[in-house]
Amino acid sequence: MERPLKYQWLIDAHNLKDQCPLNPISSNLKAYRWASNKWEIADNLLPKLEFDKKWGFVPRKIDNSESFICSCCGLSMFSSLEAAKTTFSNIYERHRLLLGYTHVSEIDLKIEDGVMTAENDHKHFDFFEYEEADLISKAKIIDNL
Amino acid sequence: MEELQYISIGILPYDNLKKVSDLIAYEGPLLSHYKDSYDRNVLFFWVDFNGIHNRWLVFEVSEKQLYFYILGYIPLRVLIEEPLNNTLFTVDINSELEYENIKITFSRDLLSAYIPEPDSFFKFSIPSIYLSKLEKYEEALYHQKLKDVAFFIKLEPVNKTHSTLVGLGDLDKFIKGVKDSFFGLLNHVVLRDKVDVLSADVSRLNEYYNALKKDFEPVIVKADISSFALGISAGSTSLKLVDQSSDMEWKKNIFEEYKKNVIEIDYNNDEQVKQILERYKDDKTRSKIYSPIFQVFKSQNLIIELTDNNFKKIKEIRPPRKEVFDLITSNLKVIPDEETFRRFAYVEIKGQKIVKTLSLFEDENQVPALSITQIKGTEKIYVLKFPIYFMYAVDGEYHTIEQEEFGIYVHGSTFDEALQAFHEEIEYIYERYNCLSDDQLTSDVKNIKNRLNQLIISQ
Incomplete structure (x- = not known):
């Protein structure tokens, strides 16, 4: 990647320098991210690892597998509002409660904001913002979850 | 926490x-x-x-x-x-x-x-x-879903010549009765629920019903030979799919409806009999559903018990009283062998007596080709240079005529009604296409117009 990522240091700290994000792509698109109206906008846009650290939570892990570390250095997003809401309604009630998300925010992503992984079947992808990107000014809460 | x-x-x-x-x-x-x-x-x-x-x-x-x-x-x-x-x-x-x-x-x-x-x-x-083992469990799941909607019965011969073993003849009658009765209900359900969806298009309804019949063939999902017991079910093969569509739900409920309203019902309970009469108002429909199964229940040779899925007795199924039998079936006998079919046949006539008749088509589903040499329009008669051949079929209660070359498919409740519709359709096509210039027509339609113009020699 030519441009530095905002949370490159987090990736480096987990020795994932050359593996994260894998096969990044760039795209202009409207993205949707689960959010909570109880948290500051800035907190809603923190990678999971940073969010847990700031609020004193233990990262959700069962073993030492590295499968989520890269993802948790980026931001989980969906490429459609419907997918964001459907996936939230498809996870279990207990998890909806524990995760604490209440709303969905919309972010108009531009190529110059960062890179993303390919979408999965549920239109979910991880977004890695560039150092100079300003997602906070772009994100707005648009709907309830 | x-x-x-x-x-x-x-x-x-x-x-x-x-x-x-x-x-x-x-x-x-x-x-x-x-x-x-x-x-x-x-x-x-x-x-x-x-x-x-x-x-x-x-x-x-x-x-x-x-x-x-x-x-x-x-x-x-x-x-x-x-x-x-x-x-x-x-x-x-x-x-x-x-x-x-x-x-x-x-x-x-x-x-x-x-x-x-x-x-x-x-x-x-x-x-x-998980994909490599998925097929194995999808199959198991399909069986499980069929078992979920199955009804379970135990058959016992009245005559214990062969102990509790059931003869193939009695078994055959039982299975045929269940099958005919279930298809009677299936036919009713299609007409009841799908007429609007399929725009009351008789040919599409028939196609749909015939496809469903194949899909819903009743199957044995569990058996115990020693005390002859069976689990019988019918479910669309689409049960294999993880599908939450409303059509899927509709299909899932068909056998449930049969089980609830035909097999599990207490025919000696006046209230339940009344519900049958209200649910299936048409005498002929009711007869199609209930007559075959009543013949089974009336069997003098078998004691039939409804059981749970472990073949533990729930209740003995008793035939309805004669007045209930007559009330539900309206005393209409459904004898499939006596249904009327039209066939091409070779007929040898000696004097005024038919001495030999040979059906040219053994299979009722084969469609004979018939022809017309003139078109009887609403006001005119069109004489044809050569006959127009068409395919005629009887499907259930519907008579259909298909003429592939001109893209005509019509139906009627009798052959004559279907034939009249066929004449009117050809006349319409002929007049309509000749009102339009060739450059307004697609090449297919132009071909039909030319062909008709060649065929029709006078009006």
Whole structure:
């Protein structure tokens, strides 16, 4: 990647320098991210690892597998509002409660904001913002979850 | 995090746990599948957290249960309420991945907050690691779904010449009666529920019904020979699909309707008989559904018992009283062998007496070709240079005529009605196409116009 990522240091700290994000792509698109109206906008846009650290939570892990570390250095997003809401309604009630998300925010992503992984079947992808990107000014809460 | 009063144990009874796959995840696992050194399937379900730990509910499931879960057939709640060995464990995992506060509990004592909702079905993509075994369990699931809607009966001969063994003749009559009766209901259900959907297009309704008949062939899903017992079901092969569509629900309910209103009903209960008369108002329809099965119930040779799925007796099925029989069937006899069909036949006539008749088509589904040499329009008669051949078929109660070359498909409740519609349709096509110039027509339509113009020699 030519441009530095905002949370490159987090990736480096987990020795994932050359593996994260894998096969990044760039795209202009409207993205949707689960959010909570109880948290500051800035907190809603923190990678999971940073969010847990700031609020004193233990990262959700069962073993030492590295499968989520890269993802948790980026931001989980969906490429459609419907997918964001459907996936939230498809996870279990207990998890909806524990995760604490209440709303969905919309972010108009531009190529110059960062890179993303390919979408999965549920239109979910991880977004890695560039150092100079300003997602906070772009994100707005648009709907309830 | 909730304080748990369960019994503490030092260690989980699963060693060398290796992750198979995360089943549900969002920025970390929410539900994960592991295997231990004995190849046992263990699930970790995230249930709580605080600043020191994440708490997981850990329990063992059979491979079959696991696959039925990921195929969307049973909810997670059932896996938790019925874990293998009836035991569940809670484990608090800290940031160093140390397993602490390991406790054992039983599903009945489990904190209600940790029990997923009743409809906690798996609604995510099936991870690729499961795909190789999926086919095996999809087949098992299909059988299970058929069993879920089956009815179970035990047959016993009245005459014990061969002990409790049932003769093939009696069995054949029984099975045929059930099949004919079920198809009677299927036909009714299609006409009742699909006329609007298929725009009351008779040919499409017939096609749909015939396809459903093949799809819904009643099958034996369980049998016990010693005391002759059978589980009989019918379900669309689309039960193989994990499909939540309304059509799927409709299909699932067809055999349920049959079971409830034909097999399980108490024919000596006046209220239930009244419901049958209200539900199936048309005498002919009712007769098609109930006459074949009443013939079975009336059998002097068999005692028929309705049982549960373990073939334990629920009740003996008794034939209805004569007045109920007459009321439900309106005393109409449905004898499929006496239905009227039109066939091409070779007929030899000596004097005024037919001495030999030979049907040219053995199979009623084969369509004979007929022809017309003039078109009888609404006001004119068009004489043809050559005959126009068409295919004629009787499908259920409908007479259909198809002429492929001109793209005509008409139907009527009698042959004459269908033929009249055919004449009118050709006349319409001929007049309509000749009102339009060639450049207004597609090449196909132009061909039809030219062909008709060649055929029609006078009006």
